[in-house]
Amino acid sequence: MVDFMRRALELASEALTAQEVPVGCVFVHNENIVAESRNCVNATRNPTRHAEINCIDTVIEYCKLNNIDYNTYFKDILVYVTVEPCIMCAAALTNLNVKEVTYGCANDRFGGKTVLDISEFYKNNYILNGNLLADEAMALLKQFYKGVNPNAPESKVKKEKR
Amino acid sequence: MSEATEPPGKKAKMADTIIDNVIENIMHSKKNLTAVLDDDFYKEIPLIKVYIGHAKDPKEISRMFQVLNEKVPLKEFHHLKRARKREILLCPTVFLDTVMPQSIQEFLEQNVDELKDCFEYFKEIEVPHKPPLVRKQYLECSKHWSINFHPNKYLEKLISDDFFKNEDLIDHRLFMGMAFEVAKWYQNDKKFTLEDIVKGNINAAVVVDPKNRSVVAVVCDNRYEHPIQHAAMLAIDNVAKTQKGGAWSTVVDSGTGTLAGFDKGMLMHLKNKFREVNYGAKMFVSKRDDAIQSEDSPYLCTGYYIYLLREPCVMCAMGLVHARTKRVFFCYDNLSNGALKSKTKLQCVEALNHHFEVFTGFL
């Protein structure tokens, strides 16, 4: 378990190097990592390209290539992500019926539990565990937010910081 | 001839006609749209019990005010005026629970001795506990007591169901009609049926830059092939493509540059059908590529409107928050999954860093 989160943290630091919000994620199936990714919102100019979304894409592609029914496959997926999934990702993972989500630190800006608990109105919820290597995950975020988002226009950066 | 034995061509034609009727209704209705606002604006304001005293001498009222405001301030009840004619608001009845006197007379003797003989009699009445947020609530509240209320003009307009000027309304209705046209166009390609469009969960999206009345991207759901490729998620990616980004290569024979948000065939069809609007995004100037960052250069969906057939799910709605979409318009409620009206109102979650406006009521 800790090893999977350590891998997710490595991916998060990769994101930091690439000037992206440092979040990393791995999807585990039968004890094996079947997808791993990190945030790439700035590179794609698509604010939905979170680590979890990228992993979902990888799994779907893999299932299609190997003629596996992804609906069944996702039911056995365990998600390890350095930061609590945001409302969008939490909803996506809920809809896909993943088995379990384990996160590092809580997400008090966008969290799908902390900011808006989506399990209150979406059924079929996964098991959610938090606080695995939370300090490491938080340290990376703090490092990022010390700088500024390089892609936002000046005025917007200022507004956000206010 | 029963439906089952009809040739598929004919069935598709029938579907087209039905959707054409829906488009016709949407585009020609004169009805204004409805803003989907916080439930708090529609709720009854809860009441709280207070003591009031009937002043013996009306000339004394302003002096009584001063003394009371100093010695028994109303604190969180600033929306309540201190007096209504000769009735003076003394304090909420719960004040007495904490200070122990037996009666309001005793309370006055202990706390505001100089006023102890100023009242003819006391009464317990109910007044609004919280300030009214909109005029309608204010009118309700005023029946109980005199209220301080400063209407927010913009909010009053939003809640009035008379928000859009006629020329804007025509545009919103046109772009929503276009969203249905998009769904119709992709119907055969994406292997869904008319039922899916009108009653199912298939969605389509038209993204518009209202500054120049220009359509930036159009997409249709691909959820049967890829479970997270809902229309709004695809729309956000297509907008990214107009900004030299994008992650999904779902657009077949897509345009390039400012027209990267469209399939070429689709664009041609729309240009023919909806001649009165513009097509394409504003030129994107990357901060990294170019020393001169234009204030005008698009950034995500900032300033954009999105028109959706149906209320987006939580994933899509939050995607639109991340994208900083300015306004979201939808036609059908999504009772099982909708995140802007049916299941929750994401636009009203204060903790989030961006809040778009939501409008519906096309039919």
Ligand SMILES: [Zn+2]
């Ligand atoms: Zn996310």
Ligand SMILES: [Zn+2]
């Ligand atoms: Zn959706």
